[in-house]
Structures are given as C-alpha cells and as structure tokens.
Amino acid sequence: MRYLITGTAGFIGFHLAKRLLDEGHFVVGFDGMTPYYDVAMKEERHAILARSNAFTPVIGMLEDMTALERAAELAEPEIIIHLAAQAGVRYSLENPRSYVDSNLTGSFNVLELAREISPRHLMLASTSSVYGSNDKIPFAEADRADEPMTIYAATKKSMELMAHSYAHLHKIPTTAFRFFTVYGPWGRPDMALFKFVDAIRKGKPIDVYGEGQMSRDFTYIDDLIEAIVKLTDVAPSEDNRVTVEGVIDTLSPQAPFRVVNIGGGQPVELMRFVETVEAALGTPAIRNMLPMQQGDVPRTYAAPDLLMALTGFKPEIELEEGVKRFVEWFGEHYAR
Template sequence: MRILVTGTAGFIGFHLARRLIADGHMVVGFDGMTTYYDIRLKHKRHEILGKTNGFRAHIAMLEDKDALAKAVADCQPDVIVHLAAQAGVRYSLENPEAYVSANMVGTFNVLEAAREAGVKHLMLASTSSVYGGNEKMPFMETDLTDAPMTLYAATKKAGESMSHSYAHLWKIPTTCFRFFTVYGPWGRPDMALFKFVKAIEEDQPIDVYGEGKMGRDFTYIDDLVEGITRLVDCVPGQPVTGEGVTDSLSPVAPWRVVNIAGGQPVGLMPFIETIEKCLGKEAKKNMMPMQMGDVRETFADASLLKALTGFTPEISVEEGVSAFVDWYRTDYAKL
C-alpha cells in the first residue's frame, strides 16, 4: 500500500514508518521539523528512514495546506496516518497557541486532504488525556470525554470530533487511537523516562510529581506500532461483538476510537526503581506536588483493541526501560 504518515521525524511516526517500510509499504512522510525539542533527534530519524528505498519526505508545517496537498499528490495514499501534533501536556500551559494551530488547524487540513484524496482509511492519533477528569477506571472508549484538564487534551478531543464529522459527511472510514504514555528508544526529551535517565546519569536530582503517588499505563513503542499496523486493516464498518467488548463504532459514520495500551498501570515510584536498576544508580529525588493539568492515574480498557486485532500490548516496563537505557547510552550518546 501507499501510506502517508504525518510526523515521521517524531518519536512515534519514525517507528511506525520504519515498520511500514519493513512490511513492504511505500511511505511518504510529512513533518514540520519544529524546534520544540532537540532537532538533532528529528534529523537523525529522517536520515535513518531516508536510507531505505520505501521512503520519501516532505518538510513543511501542517498549517501549510498547499504543501500538504503536494505531499498527498506525491503519495496518492491508500491510507493516511496522522500523527503530527504539538505534543506535551505541560508545554500547553506555556504556548497554547501552538496547540490550536497544529492540532486543530493542522488536523483540519489533513481531513480536507483525506477527503480530496478519497483514502480507504484515515487514522488519527489521540491521547489518554482526553479522558480528563474521569474517575471511572479503566477508561473505555465509550466513556464521556467532556472534561479536558489541559488545552492539549481539548485540542486532541477537537481532532476526534472534527474527524467524526468528516467521516459522517464524506463517508471517510476513520479510526482514532488513544495513546497511553508511550516510551522507548528515540523518545522525546520532554518525557519522564528521558528526563529521569538524563538526570540520573548526570548525577542531578529528578522532580517526582504528585509525591510519587501517580500511575501510568505505560506503552512500549514496539507494542504501540504493532497495534497501529494491525488497525490499518480494521476499516470501520461492521460492529465488533463479543463477551466483555463494547464497540465505539459510531451509529452515524464509519468512525471508531480505540485505546492502544496494555491495561496494566504502573506506579511512578516502581517505574523510577526500574530505571535505577537499569542504570545501576540511585536517583536523587525532589518530591513535588501535582502539576496543573496532571491526572493521578491512567488505566486503559484494551478489550476493543484485542477484539479487533487479536493483540494486546505486553512488553514489560522492565524490558522497555532497559531497551531505552541501552539506546541512550549508545545511539543517543553519539548525536
């Protein structure tokens, strides 16, 4: 297949593109190369992808509708996977305009491009942050998501809603997937694992928010990519049935939302202990209160993903953190 992936210089987009290419697909990447974090990481990811025969890149911002249209014309995609976004919960407190621009205007341009291209399947990345203030756990795709706690979450929820309207109006088969704390090699420097490893290696203290009484449904990058690649062929149409499964398929559109996570939340302190074990060093800890917009815990119900694909993420935090530390001390050290 021909697949357009937005955000291929990003953490998740890079890994997904590499997997799709390995599976024999032609991938056209689209990325703005923003300087939100160390641009060397982005260039290196694209350099690695560029060494394959199945990849071409277009460098431009999502807000540039003409550039995006050019990339779509170049690819003539069967599938569009929209991963590019302004990420980061905490940064949305500092620069909210970037989130509206990239995550809403940019997503609108992707929707228009998908409509004009007549793609067989449109896939969009969302986030567990849309569950916001929900106290019922585990989070199910059919739970209400009307209480976003950050602008980041609000813009990602807006992307889901806009894509539903396009699926209804233009009959574009659409899957939105909600990510839960994705981590692994080539990850973003603003994420907790990266920050913790860097600080501990440099004998600097780490900030432990929520006094360490937090938990996350961590998802290793290879598991996430496996889930996405399997969902490519799960084009929304017929409802999924089965014991214990509640389908999120829209009653008025070929549209579905799916959690991609293992449903195994890990406490923040055990997570830090795993990092310490992998590094062979103990962290100096600054115990901090909860930050604005943070939630105490994320916990996914992954039964719909299992019903659709036969797959549930299962790579342990111990295995995943070890792989990240190996990458940090080898590949990243050479940048």
C-alpha cells in the same frame, strides 16, 4: 501499500514509518521539524528513514495546505496516518496557541485532504489525556471524555469530533486511537523516561511530581506500532462491528468512525517506575519530590478490550524490559 504519514520525524511516526518501510511499503513522510525539542534528533530520525528508497520526506507545517497537498500528490496514499501534533501536556500551559494551530487547524487540513483523496483508511492519533481525571477505571472508549484538563487534551478531543463529522459527511473510514504514555528508544527528550535517565547518569536530581503518588499505563513503542499496523486492516464498517460479550464497540451508528485505546491495562505507580529506571541503570536517583503540576491527572488506565476484539492483540512488553531497552539505546546513542 502506499502511506502518507504525518510526523515521521517524531518519536512514534519514525518508528511506524520504519516498520512499514521494512515490510516493503511506500511511505511519504510529512513533518514540520519544529524546534519544540532538538531538531537534530528529528533530522537523524529522517536520515535513518531515507536509507530506504521507498521513503520520501516532505518538510512543511500542517497549517500549510499547499504543502500537505504536495505530499499527497507524491504519496497517492491508500492509507493516511496523522501522527503530527503539538505534543506535551505541560507545554500547553506555556504556549496554548501552538496547540490550536497544529492540532485543530492542522488536523482540519488533514481532514480536508482526506475528503479530496478518499483513502481506504484515515487513522488519527489521539490521547488518553481526553479522559481527564475520570474516577471510573479502567478508561473505556465509551466513557465520557468531556472534561479535558489541558488545552492539549481539548484539541485532541476536538480533532476526534471533527473527524467524526467528516467520516459521516464524506464516508471516510476513520479510526482515532488514544495512546497511553508511550516510551522507548528515540523517545522525546521532554518525556519522563528520557529526563530521568539523562539526569541519573549525570548525578543530577530528578523531579518526581505528585509526591510519587500518580500512576501511568505505560506502552512500549514496539507494542504501539504493532497495534497501529494491525488496526490499518480494520477500517471501520458494519462488516467488522464487534459483538463480543462485555465489549462495547465505538463504531458510530452515523459514520464509519471508531475510537480505540492503545494501552495494555497495566498501570504502574510512579515510584515503581523510578525504581525500575534506577535498577536498569544500576544507580540510585536523587529524588526531588514535588506536588502535582497543573494539568496533570492522578492516573491513566486503559481498557484494552476493544483493541483485543478487533486485532487479537494488546500491548504486552513489561516495563522492566522496555526500560532496559531504552537505557541500552540511550547509552549507545549518547556515547557517540
């Protein structure tokens, strides 16, 4: 298969591209190498991917339609997977314009590209943040998601809405998947696990927000990639409408469009997460207990039923195992 993946120098895009290359597919990776965090880490990820002759990198910003079209010409993709975005909930409070540029204008350009190419399947990365602080748990795809708490969440929900209109108007089979707190080796330095492990190893305090009362549905990177790979074969159509009792399919009646959660449905209290990191390191943390930050939500909790119905799979790697793998990677990577 021939893939065009945006964001291949990022955490998730790197792992997905590596998995597809290992399976013998052809991947063109598009990335802007933005300095939101250490560009050297992004370059190292791309260098690993470039060990395969089936990988072709294109460096460019999503806002640059010409660069995207150049990548598409190289890829001639059957499947487009759009993972590139301005990430980070807290950074959206500091630099909201970057989210509009990347997640709205950039995603619009990807949709325009898909209109020109008509891929077999267009896949878009959304987020559990679109659910805001919903009281109803677990979060199911058919729940209202119209009260975003940050501009990040608002841009991701807006991307979903734009994608639905393109799926309807141009008959592009489109899946938007909502990620739930992804973690693992090669994770972003601004994410909690990376920051906690780095600080504890250095004997520095960690910031525990919400006085430790928050919970998150953590998803290990390998589980996330497995779910995406399985979903590539389930381009939305009436032929695969889910009719399982108790499961609401989000397949649109107007378009070949579907929203799918990727999360295991096993939320973990923040203090248990901290204790798991401490156990994996064999070192207690110096805890700096702080109130909840602006834009944070008290919990995330995925309903994985639709993913299970479509693929027979849901995330299953336990937190203890996932954190252990990250700590091992961190120790090896930063001991060099």
